[in-house]
Amino acid sequence: MIIIGEKINGVIPSVKKAIEERDAEFIRNRAIQQEEAGADYIDICAATAPAVEVETLKWLIDIVQDAVDTPICIDSPDALFLKEVLPFIRKPGLINSVNLENIAGSDLDKCDVIFPLIEGTEWGVVALTCDSEHGTPQDVPTRVEITKGIVEKAAKYGITPDKIHIDPLVMALSTDNNSLLNFIESIKGIKAIYPTIKITSGLSNISFGMPARKLINQNFMTLAIYAGMDSAIMDPLNNGIMSSIFASEALLGRDRHTRKFSAAVRKGRIV
């Protein structure tokens, strides 16, 4: 499981406060803790007013890349802001996110802006299965169709499917009882065409509106790993979710002599 650590995000109140107060130590610690907990990427999202977003992202980027070797997953709703901060990131990571929705007042979508920037680099992208025609579809064929559109656009810039983390934007189970089943079928449908592509997801949407959400999130992780999810945008310091990852990978024969599981128990990383 490729872990995209989600804990440096301005929507989190303590992070918002740290950003406002320019508390570099707080941000640095969050980066280090996530790296130590096993994050493969550190997501950086400012979630500030647009007027200060680029400046805030640059401040965050500098702190994180000075603190850890883990690559950055740079996260903004605005493609032009992403374009502006990309040159300041020293090591290739992930761009979060692109999709096929037209940018307001333009004929271009985020792929059109971002893909040329990473042509010939090792950068990857998180790509959402949404476009201007369908919005955020929940059905498998439309998700597969949008994925095709993204992969074909990426191919024009030499970006191969293994660099693309497709996020099918899982719906809340309380709204759609077939949400996980559709996600699983989407994984199968997309991987049947692009075996090397990566499938990703956030973990909390699935349990929206339900009690005991952590139970749903943990079991979602277990089932999604089995179904072929490759990466997750998540909190690597969440012992419950990490338990699902270590236990599932051991159960699925991906942990020789169950050593990683046992080590994680010994180190108190899982509960």
Add this chain to the structure above:
Amino acid sequence: MIIIGEKINGVIPSVKKAIEERDAEFIRNRAIQQEEAGADYIDICAATAPAVEVETLKWLIDIVQDAVDTPICIDSPDALFLKEVLPFIRKPGLINSVNLENIAGSDLDKCDVIFPLIEGTEWGVVALTCDSEHGTPQDVPTRVEITKGIVEKAAKYGITPDKIHIDPLVMALSTDNNSLLNFIESIKGIKAIYPTIKITSGLSNISFGMPARKLINQNFMTLAIYAGMDSAIMDPLNNGIMSSIFASEALLGRDRHTRKFSAAVRKGRIV
């Protein structure tokens, strides 16, 4: 998930003591608690010396069937003891277990003794995939072959596959990293031939020799439900395992509007 409650078993020290002291109240409470927690069958296993096993089983049977309506899963290693106590059970349940190993000093196996007794009744059986030739095989083709042998023998007595709970005897993951994967493939292989057959398992073998066993057991349950396991010999009072069941069934679209999950949280049945 069909739950076979495992808490009235003489191998459990407190149950052993209750049996020795003929503490009927203790046994009665265990039956009631398991029924209330959602058990579909109450397993009864004496685990005493052979000389007193039949007498002990009869005592246990009377207490349980007076206390609850839930059918009994009668459990003995000895086919002849099972034969002897069966007439005392008022409501059809499950016999735990049969297999194709020859009974010592005989050409017959447990199927040969038990199947004629339940011909034309509603009784079902738990059947282990072991025989005299192969012992307890871990490979899928042999498990499927032994299942065929059991089903074909059952058919002679009019016992249909839906009355048979096949237990493929899952090996410890610490010994065989592919144990769950083989179990999943066994489920698929067996159900491809007998779609209505039931697959069952205990939950604790898988984690033998590992730390934090409950994490492995819980995630085993989640993955096994997805893979098509129908029943489990388990402790229905174990909140962790029940959490896996309720969360998985909700995630797999088997819990309309996630109502059962929400009710279980409200009643404190899951954590």
